[in-house]
Amino acid sequence: MNQNRMPLFEKVLQHQQGKPISFHVPGHKNGSLYEESLHPIGEWDLTEITGLDDLHSPEEVILEAQQLLADLYRTRKSYFLVNGTTVGNLAMILASCHEGDYVLVQRNCHKSILNGLMLAKVRPIFLNPVIDEHLFIPAGVDLQAVIHAFNQYPMIKACIFTYPDYYGQTYELKKIIQLAHERNIPVLIDEAHGAHFQLGEPFPESALSLGADMVVQSAHKTLPALTMGSYLHINSDRINMEKVEFYLNILQSSSPSYPIMVSLDYARHYLAQLSNEDITYTIQERDKFLKEMGEIPGIAVKESNDPLKLIIHHDHLSGFELQAFFEKVNIFPELADPFHVLLVLPLLKADMTFPFREAVQRMNGLSWKTRQARNRINENILLQDDPFTTELSLTYQEMADWSKKWIGFDQAIGKVAANMLIPYPPGIPLFLPGEKITENHIIQLKRLLASGARFQGDTEKLEDEKIAVFS
Numbered sequence: 404m405n406q407n408r409m410p411l412f413e414k415v416l417q418h419q420q421g422k423p424i425s426f427h428v429p430g431h432k433n434g435s436l437y438e439e440s441l442h443p444i445g446e447w448d449l450t451e452i453t454g455l456d457d458l459h460s461p462e463e464v465i466l467e468a469q470q471l472l473a474d475l476y477r478t479r480k481s482y483f484l485v486n487g488t489t490v491g492n493l494a495m496i497l498a499s500c501h502e503g504d505y506v507l508v509q510r511n512c513h514k515s516i517l518n519g520l521m522l523a524k525v526r527p528i529f530l531n532p533v534i535d536e537h538l539f540i541p542a543g544v545d546l547q548a549v550i551h552a553f554n555q556y557p558m559i560k561a562c563i564f565t566y567p568d569y570y571g572q573t574y575e576l577k578k579i580i581q582l583a584h585e586r587n588i589p590v591l592i593d594e595a596h597g598a599h600f601q602l603g604e605p606f607p608e609s610a611l612s613l614g615a616d617m618v619v620q621s622a623h624k625t626l627p628a629l630t631m632g633s634y635l636h637i638n639s640d641r642i643n644m645e646k647v648e649f650y651l652n653i654l655q656s657s658s659p660s661y662p663i664m665v666s667l668d669y670a671r672h673y674l675a676q677l678s679n680e681d682i683t684y685t686i687q688e689r690d691k692f693l694k695e696m697g698e699i700p701g702i703a704v705k706e707s708n709d710p711l712k713l714i715i716h717h718d719h720l721s722g723f724e725l726q727a728f729f730e731k732v733n734i735f736p737e738l739a740d741p742f743h744v745l746l747v748l749p750l751l752k753a754d755m756t757f758p759f760r761e762a763v764q765r766m767n768g769l770s771w772k773t774r775q776a777r778n779r780i781n782e783n784i785l786l787q788d789d790p791f792t793t794e795l796s797l798t799y800q801e802m803a804d805w806s807k808k809w810i811g812f813d814q815a816i817g818k819v820a821a822n823m824l825i826p827y828p829p830g831i832p833l834f835l836p837g838e839k840i841t842e843n844h845i846i847q848l849k850r851l852l853a854s855g856a857r858f859q860g861d862t863e864k865l866e867d868e869k870i871a872v873f874s
């Protein structure tokens with residue numbers, strides 16, 4: 404197929420050039436009801452009028468744009484998503500799993516995966532990730548743990564993994580997929596952070612090229628697509644295409660955003676047009692930036708498997724403090740954790756400039772007043788009672804029927820957690836809704852609190868030393 408084409412983008416542009424008069428939704432009428440600075444947004448925000456096709460039943464330009472996407476990623480079929488990888492993950496799970504199925508899931512997954520498991524009413528077997536001892540973050544899925552899980556639970560019907568993680572770290576996915584396929588088990592991948600892996604070297608291999616059956620990618624995270632623009636790819640006949648489409652139709656808006664869809668067409672084209680020269684330039688600019696930043700006293704730049712991710716550490720500052728320093732000079736990182744900030748770099752074309760030098764100058768201009776002896780958070784490595792897998796004690800149906808109450812930490816031992824609690828570090832849920840709380844959990848919870856770890860999830864009454872359980 405001709406990857407120079409941008410069928411949807413071109414059609415919308417052609418529509419605009421005809422100076423259209425809108426007697427259709429949306430109510431801003433091609434932006435004319437907006438004040439002038441907002442006009443350009445409105446001009447792109449169209450609807451399913453003649454010639455602009457329909458995402459839910461594509462026959463014209465959207466069909467062609469999606470075919471070009473499938474052609475570039477070499478898939479059986481690919482789809483535009485207008486509600487992010489969130490909706491893709493939900494559709495992926497609902498279409499692939501039946502109620503009561505045993506499903507192997509990486510414990511540190513995105514909440515959309517957990518929500519998908521709940522909606523599909525499956526029986527998740529959570530796989531405990533290994534920890535990267537240098538970065539103090541989960542380091543992905545371990546092959547031995549997968550082998551152990553397949554032996555312990557021969558009835559597993561699907562695997563759901565995240566590849567890469569937020570920091571761009573990858574793992575031995577190819578062997579894991581082979582192992583699953585030997586048992587005819589489909590592997591579903593949340594590749595939210597890897598839409599650009601299609602480029603190949605120097606980027607890690609993509610989940611699709613490693614043989615994953617279905618993959619969802621947030622094009623908006625690393626490609627030039629608008630927020631909420633994602634791709635879903637089907638790559639094998641282990642996946643029921645009609646079921647995926649059935650759920651996408653149910654879960655996505657009946658008024659899909661044209662700006663998002665146009666940007667998805669554009670992002671696919673952008674990726675297809677990137678030359679070796681562009682990629683070399685991107686890497687050279689990144690390497691210079693990395694080197695100059697590394698010369699700032701106290702700063703150390705850790706590399707990830709994905710060259711677009713830089714993990715920045717400061718000798719005397721926590722990640723959160725470092726983020727606050729950067730923000731003082733209007734440099735906004737993607738995220739901070741107790742030890743690092745994460746920067747996500749752009750995929751550049753050779754004729755583009757990005758203000759890397761300006762960023763380093765601003766960083767150099769900061770007066771880095773730091774406490775010499777920082778109260779370091781001790782690096783708690785979470786130990787689950789079973790080193791490989793954990794199961795839920797209640798089904799999702801039972802959880803929906805039971806009520807919650809908050810009780811003291813020690814009283815909670817032996818009860819079933821009603822909410823999730825995720826300590827940072829290391830960003831792996833200590834317990835998930837439906838999991839039995841053990842003495843080990845409570846010992847670790849107290850240790851984590853004492854060491855200054857931060858928490859997400861069931862934090863409402865954490866200061867009062869209470870957690871929610873089902874009763």
Ligand SMILES: Cc1ncc(COP(=O)(O)O)c(C=O)c1O
Pocket residue numbers: 486487488489490512513515565569593595596621631633
């Ligand atoms: C691993 C992972 N999966 C899924 C998502 C959800 O993606 P989206 O924002 O495209 O809905 C995120 C968002 O950060 C994520 O980090």
